[in-house]
Amino acid sequence: MSLKVRDIRDIMESYAPSYLKESYDNVGLMVGDLDSEITKILIALDCTLDVIKEAVDKNCNLIVSHHPLLFLKPSTITNDTLQGKKIIELIRNNINLYSSHTNLDVATDGMNDIITKLLGFNEWTVLEPCSLASEGKEQGIGRLVELEDAITLISLCKKVKEKLKIDSLRYSGDGEKLINKIAIVNGSGEDYFKQAFKAGAECIITGDTSYHYVSDYSEMGIGIIDAGHFETEWPSMIVVSEKLKRVLNEEGYSNEVVVSDKCKPVYKFF
Secondary structure: OOOEHHHHHHHHHHHOOHHHOOOOOOOEEEEOOOOOEOOOEEEEOOOOHHHHHHHHHOOOOEEEEOOOOOOOOOOOOOOOOHHHHHHHHHHHOOOEEEEOOHHHHHOOOOHHHHHHHHOOOOOOEEEEEOOOOOOOOOOEEEEEEEEEEEEEHHHHHHHHHHHHOOOOOEEEOOOOOEEEEEEEEEEEOHHHHHHHHHOOOOEEEEEOOOHHHHHHHHHOOOEEEEOOOOOOOHHHHHHHHHHHHHHHHHOOOOOOEEEOOOOOOOOOOO
């Protein structure tokens, strides 16, 4: 039974419907043909030139990424821009690109749920519920965790490093402060600091924080753990790849799903 791009589209729509995306976002089939038959599928966080080359080398003609290549829509598609080069390379090599971004963050068992589970928490509420969520489902951006036993901020930092298998992170606040309520927002969660504060979170775990935001909230007594954008999303994409494998197997498809070897953190520490 041949697997087509539209079949993956349907599977991803069932898992993370595009209507759940944030208004500013762009998700779905970025480049390609819904009727194209799939050879292998490559899972990536970003569609970089290295990832495109990897897809060619591994005979993958579908890339499923979290971050959309066409987040900002181009006015031209030429080799004069990085985005243009990527689009041209995808088309030249007959590679389809599908992206599931904020809709995958919001969805049940999506990125927010996965990172919360990976950090060792099994019960939570949604920080900012999605108004378009399916009836009876708690879906939205961010997760709030209430601990039965308080933990110090520094101990929570150690837990994050251990669970995400990272060597370093940035944090702000009193390391001995006892934390009872945590807000978790994968990727760049700075826009949700106010909601987390209002919800009573004493610590926010996220990535991509900036000085003035952290300075203000630290002064307000909120601990901030910046584990990195990549580091709070890539582990979840690996879980997503396993879920996609299971669904394809259950539906009788034998196409291989491979995880990119080229997805690496942008920042290096010296």
